[in-house]
Amino acid sequence: MELGVGSLRGNSPTRLAMSAGELLAAFEATPLDALTAEAQALTLEGHGAIVTYSRKVFIPLTKLCRDVCHYCTFAQTPAKAAAAYLSRDEVLAIARAGAALGCREALFTLGDRPEARYPAAREALAALGHETTLSYLAEVAALVFDETGLLPHLNPGLMDAADYAALRPHSASMGIMLESASDRLCTKGEAHYGSPDKEPARRLASIAAAGEAGVPFTTGLLIGIGETRLERIEALLAIRDLNERYGHIQEVIIQNFRAKSGTKMADRAEPTLEDHVWTIAAARLILGPDMTIQAPPNLHDRSALGELIRAGVNDWGGVSPLTPDHVNPEAPWPHLEVLADATADAGRALRQRLAIGPRHAQQATRWCDPRIAPAVLRAVDGRGLPKDSDWAVGHGDAVPELAPAPATEAVARILERARDGERLDEAAMARLFTADGDDFDAVCAQADALRAEVVGETVTYAVNRNINYTNICLYRCGFCAFSKGSTKAMRGPAYRLDFAEIGRRAAEAVERGATEVCLQGGIHPDYDGNTYLDIVAAVKAAAPGIHVHAFSPLEVMHGARTLGLSLEDFLTRLKHAGLATLPGTAAEILDPAVREILCPDKVTAHEWLEVMRAAHSVGLRTTATIMFGHVEQYRHWARHLAQVRSLQEETGGFTEFVPLPFVHMEAPIWRKGLARSGPSYREAVLMHAIARIVLHPVLTNIQVSWVKLGPDAAAAVLAAGANDLGGTLMDESITRAAGGVNGQEFGPAEMIALARSAGRPARQRTTLYELVPDNHPAMTE
Incomplete structure (x- = not known):
């Protein structure tokens, strides 16, 4: 079955009506180059030649976690952690250093409610004047925003309506990876066994609660942890359905599993580049042209980044000039110059974004708390991206030099229509x-x-x-x-x-x-x-x-x-x-x-x-x-x-x-x-x-x-x-x-x-x- 523009692209009725099994059959019956060509056309339709990234610092507030995912090296036990939580001064020092390097986002990474498992976490929180990790997170996120202007993005694990209400005034966006919609992966011997917070129903409920709370939200898949391609499509459909209900999903990450020594999955085969490309293309075709689809740029060689772009990626996620990827410390971030060159080699242009994605930044008064919305609105242009220079109307500023970006067929076609005398819609x-x-x-x-x-x-x-x-x-x-x-x-x-x-x-x-x-x-x-x-x-x-x-x-x-x-x-x-x-x-x-x-x-x-x-x-x-x-x-x-x-x-x-x-x-x-x-x-x-x-x-x-x-x-x-x-x-x-x-x-x-x-x-x-x-x-x- 060959994919056709009228059958599976965008929000076509045919695509929206297809089951996970039917989509899988259609995708697997299509040669990969044809699949990625369809995905790339959709990406260009929705995002043009721009690929975005967020210049950020990573703040690992705590590495303690009540879960025991069998591929994770981020989570530690109290015996191995130097301290249960970063202090306020340590958090601010990281944030200030990032702001000095031009960062706009503070990404708070942390384990899921470690106080539910470790007495050491409860004791450390009490010394900080808090009962819960989320309460301390709210305080330091507010501190970072007030002191540095960095926009906080929070990844604290499962949350409910009360949690979102407490954290929303102190963040521009939040996130939790769905990873998989497969209950099978929570059974004995699988990646999520012993990690109740990874149960798909609970994670989907948390993502839905974010939608009800009006929180711009990041989620995604972790591929290669034992799931099937059918289960990937089921997860993507679940994400699509939640976004159609609430409109809050700002980006979907398609992340490839990396085997790490010292974990139970150290010998698990990693997904191939071809498999990653296939999943990105499927995500683009399922989620449509407007969705931002992200892949981490540090988990493949530079030579592979163009293939990810052609498969449907239009965002590289957070790239830090200061702090490492605490989740994948063995994979350093590419220098921004290298990332820009690789993006240009694929016929696209790299542009910075905020912690809140451009579609939601355009409507910041709807999607952000009144504490946060002014900082977002004052930073962006009509695309929802940071303005291309400090030039402002009425300031008397010198004319800026604009960054290069390749031409697109879409604009060329519109200009040709205008030259032919057509009235543009x-x-x-x-x-x-x-x-x-x-x-x-x-x-x-x-x-x-x-x-x-x-x-x-x-x-x-x-x-x-x-x-x-x-x-x-x-x-x-x-x-x-x-x-x-x-x-x-x-x-x-x-x-x-x-x-x-x-x-x-x-x-x-x-x-x-x-x-x-x-x-x-x-x-x-x-x-x-x-x-x-x-x-x-x-x-x-x-x-x-x-x-x-x-x-x-x-x-x-x-x-x-x-x-x-x-x-x-x-x-x-x-x-x-x-x-x-x-x-x-x-x-x-x-x-x-x-x-x-x-x-x-x-x-x-x-x-x-x-x-x-x-x-x-x-x-x-x-x-x-x-x-x-x-x-x-x-x-x-x-x-x-x-x-x-x-x-x-x-x-x-x-x-x-x-x-x-x-x-x-x-x-x-x-x-x-x-x-x-x-x-x-x-x-x-x-x-x-x-x-x-x-x-x-x-x-x-x-x-x-x-x-x-x-x-x-x-x-x-x-x-x-x-x-x-x-x-x-x-x-x-x-x-x-x-x-x-x-x-x-x-x-x-x-x-x-x-x-x-x-x-x-x-x-x-x-x-x-x-x-x-x-x-x-x-x-x-």
Whole structure:
């Protein structure tokens, strides 16, 4: 029986319905190279070219154990152990040394409840002020996290609901190896005889309890300890079923038994590399493309690592630059450079992960205790992996160099579809956002070529002035550090400009060569629709020729509702008063689930689109924006872009698309530990490049915000599809209030120099993208 893509890959109905015996028959009837080819295709589908590892320290809190597994050299008796438990100082010394070497994880390895077997363990715990091993573990895990920032991963053996509840606040993840689902291995003469904690039913119950407790969990198989291949498949199906019920399995380890001298299984034959490869491939085919499948890289020669990758491995587990593998001390960890080279030889790229796997890190507020979640969210990008550099939006950092990674067929195919004029679906767009290394370069190159074809080489910019007329706001958007909740000072003084001052600033802008004023503010409790009409009137009275670019959809919705007018009627009144275009802010992410977290009382995604549709219907052009890098995922970015494109196809009213990276430093939601630290540099560049590709040909202008990214990163984005630098601003308060270092003014000379640094000419434009004559005042300053 040959495996087929439609029969056994991924979550196909056929595969899900097959019994362990049927799966075994199918796998064994398939040549190994065909089996691994199917597994590798699934792995690439789910994880691309990335293979992860965790840089960690191993903390063997105790080597005492109540079990007597016949292959284990980790567990010791009190007579052989130097001390029953590591002291607090010893634990911290290991953790601090690891942190100094760049580790992010503290893996606590220990025996299972030794106090149930050894009086020496009970006495040692009493001296430490504890009754149980798990109680002491909770204390030292909390100590390590608080003192070093390392994320604890705990492997303390069997646990129940109360145990998970006690340990969850002090760990990012936990784990227990299922090893086998075979009761036969617990009988006399087998590997687990005399080890009641290895009974499969008890271990499966413990894994299920972790799911009920919402704990990101690591489990896996130990192959070669006497089990059959059928029993391996039964164990994998049990793991799959638990994960389908709870979604908590973050990784499955397929570990090969190593015979150790001094144990009862010292003469047991070890599984062959071929057998290990077969089991990894079976695990991938059973568990599907999204599961992380791990194999320890120190239990085979370097030459075998490529075969493990091709069989379905996408993670090497924990690799320590400091401490040995206490479970397999005879097998030292490969140096990270060697591991990276071996991974590259297999056509993949090595990337670091956290103790919590990327799928669960993306939803850290769900899967982690509130003590732990902020540390996870602040460390990762939208993939759930640690950010690729220390670069951050608003910091003014130098542009980082990105690590290499090989190209993938999946991204190449998507780019080819886009070149052929196909409108990309959300899944394809989301896949592009994972682009790394050569894939990243390919996306940027295609976007830049498309930019050159559509709008040419000239970089445009507008000379404008921002007038933020009040920072007092009724709303509580989690990302906003600009608004104040009332007239009382919060995070700086609250203010409200009067109409005379608004007009004065507009007139001054004209004197300084501006063609546009951009007006936005908070939703002041005293404002109604007439206020916005009066603001426009004040600007036009003071500066009759200025282009008025004003009012987010939130302000438009507020104004219409307070006057009891339809959106079209209110927008028509604004237009007659002198409003020329609308900014597309307040879009954030056009997805209800994201907005429920980020800005639950603001305009909905549907309402934002309705305001834009109404504006376009009365002849008002608008911009479109996205604010990204906080609580959302790549699929939300894709959904947002799809909705912008759909409305543009319907109305043609958008003048430009403006990605606005989240500036996190003073944002309330970040300070509460509920958001990521803005997009990574890779993601910030990709947003502009992918927008160019997926919005083509309906929206031709892609703007990069020098205010958010800074000049160096903005110049890099000009080589990734962007053709516009936005406005010179003269004043800008919102980004600086959020902690950004840019934002006051970036004049025409600076705009021209920035474009020149990217090898491009620059010209001033109007709001509607008409070029301004060279003799305009702003061009002759």
